[in-house]
Amino acid sequence: MIVLLLLLFCYLLYSLILYSELPVKLYSKNKEGEIGKLVWQKYNCNSCHQLYGLGGYLGPDLTNVYSSRSKEYIKSFLMNGTATMPKFNINEYEINSLIQYFRSIDNSGKSDPRIFRIKTDGTIE
């Protein structure tokens, strides 16, 4: 019982520390980007695409699509779809919000696994 209570206390403390001290403290003031996240969820983009390697595997990882492709390229995919991706009835405002969302994700870091250096203890940096 003591072990259980101790573990539970550590878990709740760990959770509270994470909630109060989130990893990124500079919040985006980009309203369009915030709406873009909801657009991303509205069309369930994560089913096929990944962000930081997490999500579906039918389409490519889009973490750094903003810096690797032009806005027009992204726009054209969103408007016309592909052989696999349907043509969504997505409006101009949603497209722009989604592009702003990609911009904020791109600013947060790189998802390319080649950037990591493996240390002898098995950790990465």
Added chain:
Amino acid sequence: MVQLNNTNKSISRPFTITSILLLIVGMLFGIMGSLQYIIPGLLKEQLSFEKIRPMHVSSIIFWIIIGSVGSVFNYLQLHTQKKLYSRMLAKATFFIFSISIIVILFSYCFGIFGGREYWEFNPIIALPIFIGWILFMINFIKSIGSFRNQPVYVWMWLTGIFFFLFTFLESYLWLFPYFRNNIVNDMTIQWKSYGSMVGSWNMLLYGSSIFLMEKISDEKKYSSSPIAFALYFIGLFNLMFNWGHHIYTLPTYPFIKNISYLVSMTELLILGRIIFLWKSTLTKNLKHLNSITYRFILAADVWIFSTLLLAIAMSIPAINIYTHGTHITVAHTMGATIGINSFLLLAISFDILATHHNNDIGNKKYVNLGFWMTNISLFIFWISLIIAGIIKSKWQMTLNKEPFSTMMLQLKPFFIVFCISGMALFTGFILVISSLIKYHIFYKRK
């Protein structure tokens, strides 16, 4: 051990039957999704992949959740030797969960989303699930009464119930802009909740499995032994702190990753114990090989070993950067949900629906064929995903990458094997389930 009569079993049976229906529906969506991998554009306008995938995932998640809740209700009554605290609450839980999953599947079908990966439905549907879970929790706690000197499975059930509630609420913190307005913060909390949530339903299911094994072998020593509690604490420790291995590549706090790495390595103790006890477990299991319930438990044992081995390897950051974002992760998930969760739930379903005559079930020929078909096809399914993952990993690590579509074309032969073995897996499950259902109807009539 007192056998539950039909009246008391009437509480758990609807859960078990509904969960089996969800397994069948989920597998059908899974086959459709795998066909979309090999035939690009299949049903693109009607049921495209962003609809099929959540339909498959949600059906399977609810097969595990509803099946586990049913198993807890069933074994709880056997354990306490009393009826449940409230049959009405149990019925309410069943109806709330059933209606929620129907609404969820229809909303996906019409392309109505709004949630995040794994809980893609509109967040408003989370409310009835939350209420249903609260009712389940009240019923469980009131039925148990005192937690003093309870065996390990009762603690596992309590842990599963509490942590599912906590992590389910936590997974909706994104509704607050404070948590969602930065991708790194959002994904850190998302995977903190998801990682522990999987551990929570595993606690429910493994608790029921321990109860079932003791019921079959008629030995009650294990569940109160120090080793059982030691393993429970290792499981709980991992449930609480090992979730960071999902986000090693995310630019979040390094301490999250280091804690997760260290905690994950404690699973080596579980792996070591499996190897150490391999021979005696096998001998014990072979004694009960005639029982289809025990046979699925034995198969789950083999899959626990393989999946745990893969999970431990993937928890090492140096290996994880190669496997992350590849189909090796999918292989791990499939091994765990099919080979462990589904096999254990099938064993439990046989116990709940076809008691007494478990050793002489319906048409044995079909059950045997189904059993071997599921296991062999799952192995081929698993291997094809691992090979596809290795090829994708090689592509991810290449300096001058070919386009994504070219890499996907290279994976196509493995997707074809994956799809065919998935169909064989479905056929195997159907053979087993149809015998179970046939027998259940026959037994009820008798």
